[in-house]
Amino acid sequence: MLGALVMVAVPHAGCREGSTSGATKKEVNPPTGSTASAPAAGTSTDSLPAVGRVGTPSPSGNNSDGLVKLDGPIPKPGVSPTAVEVAKLIRAGIESGELGNIDGAIDRFKTALTIDPESPDAHAQLGAALGINGDRAGAVLHLREACRISPTYGPAWSNLAFALLEQGTADEFTEGLQAARKSVELEPNNESARFLLAAALDRADKSAEAVEHLAILIKNHPEDIPTRLRYGIALRRSGKLTEAVGVFNEILAQNDDVAFGYVGLSETYLELEDVKAAVDTGVKAVELDPYSADGHVALANAYIESGDAEKALASARDAARQNISDARAHYIMGRAYHELGRRTEAYEEYDYLRRINRPLAGALIGLLRPETAAPPAAPNGEEAAPASDPADNAGTPVGVGVTDDKPDAAKIGDEGTAADDSKPKG
Numbered sequence: 001m002l003g004a005l006v007m008v009a010v011p012h013a014g015c016r017e018g019s020t021s022g023a024t025k026k027e028v029n030p031p032t033g034s035t036a037s038a039p040a041a042g043t044s045t046d047s048l049p050a051v052g053r054v055g056t057p058s059p060s061g062n063n064s065d066g067l068v069k070l071d072g073p074i075p076k077p078g079v080s081p082t083a084v085e086v087a088k089l090i091r092a093g094i095e096s097g098e099l100g101n102i103d104g105a106i107d108r109f110k111t112a113l114t115i116d117p118e119s120p121d122a123h124a125q126l127g128a129a130l131g132i133n134g135d136r137a138g139a140v141l142h143l144r145e146a147c148r149i150s151p152t153y154g155p156a157w158s159n160l161a162f163a164l165l166e167q168g169t170a171d172e173f174t175e176g177l178q179a180a181r182k183s184v185e186l187e188p189n190n191e192s193a194r195f196l197l198a199a200a201l202d203r204a205d206k207s208a209e210a211v212e213h214l215a216i217l218i219k220n221h222p223e224d225i226p227t228r229l230r231y232g233i234a235l236r237r238s239g240k241l242t243e244a245v246g247v248f249n250e251i252l253a254q255n256d257d258v259a260f261g262y263v264g265l266s267e268t269y270l271e272l273e274d275v276k277a278a279v280d281t282g283v284k285a286v287e288l289d290p291y292s293a294d295g296h297v298a299l300a301n302a303y304i305e306s307g308d309a310e311k312a313l314a315s316a317r318d319a320a321r322q323n324i325s326d327a328r329a330h331y332i333m334g335r336a337y338h339e340l341g342r343r344t345e346a347y348e349e350y351d352y353l354r355r356i357n358r359p360l361a362g363a364l365i366g367l368l369r370p371e372t373a374a375p376p377a378a379p380n381g382e383e384a385a386p387a388s389d390p391a392d393n394a395g396t397p398v399g400v401g402v403t404d405d406k407p408d409a410a411k412i413g414d415e416g417t418a419a420d421d422s423k424p425k426g
Contacts, residue, residue: 086112090121097129105129120150128159139163140172147179158183158193165200177204184213191217199230207238225251229260236268244268259289266298270305278302286315293322293329300332309339327357334364343368 093108109126112119124146131139143160146153157179164176180197187193194213201210214231221227232247248265251258262285269277282299289295296319303312313336319329334349346368353361 082115086116086119086122089115090119090125093125093129097132102129102133106133118149120146120153120156123149124153124156124159127156127163131159131163136163136166147182152186154183154186154190154193157186158190158196161193161196161200165196165203173200173204176200191220195227195230198234202230202234202237205237207234210234211238211240225255225258229258229264232261232264232268236264236271241268241272245272257288259285259292259295262288263294263298266302270302275302275306279306282315286318290318291322293319293326296322297326297328297332300329300336304332304335304339309336312336313340325356327353327360330356331360331364335367338367 089108089112093105093112096102096104096108106126106129109122109129112122113126116122123142127139127142127146130142140160140163143156143163146156147160150156161176161179161183164172164179168176177197177200180193180200183190183193184197194217198210198213198217201207201213211231211234214227214234217227218224218231228247228251232244232251235241235244235247245265245268248261248268252261252265255261262281266278266282266285269275269281279299279302282295282302285292285295286299296315300312300315300319303309303315312332316329316332316336319326320333323329330349330353334346334353337343337346337349346364350361350364350368353364
């Protein structure tokens with residue numbers, strides 16, 4: 001996942017005529033370690049490092065739940081009693097959210113919308129609250145309404161971008177990328193929104209553009225590790241391999257315990273065809289964080305390219321133990337089984353991948369049956385969201401990217417992830 005929805009920091013200034021908002025937006029923090037940390041041990045992530053929370057205010061405004069103490073809309077002089085009531089309800093909803101009572105906040109925002117169905121503030125706050133509560137569809141619906149009613153409402157655009165980019169179809173990803181661009185256009189100093197845009201651009205194979213946005217962030221915050229890690233990833237994906245190695249090495253020179261720095265190095269060395277260095281840095285990543293699937297996948301990639309299918313299989317199995325539904329691990333297992341002549345087990349991995357990740361299933365079947373040129377069609381003809389290189393290719397990948405945004409069930413559409421008991425025997 002890319003981050004976390006947060007309730008809009010303050011009501012927007014550029015609202016529709018008659019809006020109850022008049023407050024000035026608070027400045028948001030950069031995506032520092034407190035809002036955009038490197039992956040925790042034992043987790044599997046789509047996009048690494050994680051994107052900072054959109055709209056995160058200054059640390060003094062946060063509570064333990066990551067919500068925000070907000071001022072709420074301030075009615076302008078001479079507005080109607082109805083507008084005043086809507087403003088009070090939104091303020092009360094924000095206060096409920098700050099206290100952790102998200103259901104209470106949702107009720108108040110919904111009540112505000114019964115009074116004024118065209119309140120962009122109420123739609124934006126309700127969308128954020130629904131997203132925090134796990135209702136992604138509801139979040140998207142109301143954030144879209146906020147942006148429709150007030151096209152210059154920057155925080156609503158950034159929260160809409162996050163909700164759309166977190167998971168969904170290719171069309172939703174495209175809309176989310178457009179929303180991220182709009183949020184940065186409206187609020188060029190919103191660094192969390194810029195970081196979100198950079199991550200989305202990188203995922204969409206627009207890594208050169210991502211590099212430009214990340215360079216702006218690094219100029220302002222040269223010590224921020226998550227941003228520098230993402231910068232190294234984008235440099236690698238844009239083909240600037242030597243520069244990427246330099247970025248990862250600089251991070252590790254200052255913080256030699258950042259396991260994901262070694263993951264990035266391992267992948268970059270593999271693209272530079274320095275397989276020994278890829279193996280060595282992959283081993284270091286696993287030593288630092290043996291509970292993360294990402295290090296094991298990087299090491300498995302390096303081993304499979306070195307020609308050691310047995311070690312590749314062992315590392316891929318270790319990755320799958322940390323995350324049973326990690327499609328990258330199952331792809332490498334299938335490839336290793338194929339190289340070891342264990343055809344039945346290779347096809348078991350292919351069958352499992354068909355249920356959780358069709359692009360990688362297509363890549364694997366291209367190895368098992370070279371005459372098969374294209375991956376199976378997604379259910380009901382739905383196009384998958386942008387996948388990592390090389391999972392969106394039908395040919396034989398060099399390896400499955402770890403620092404790439406791996407295509408998982410959430411991005412493929414409505415197939416879902418197979419239950420644990422459906423996993424092929426490894």
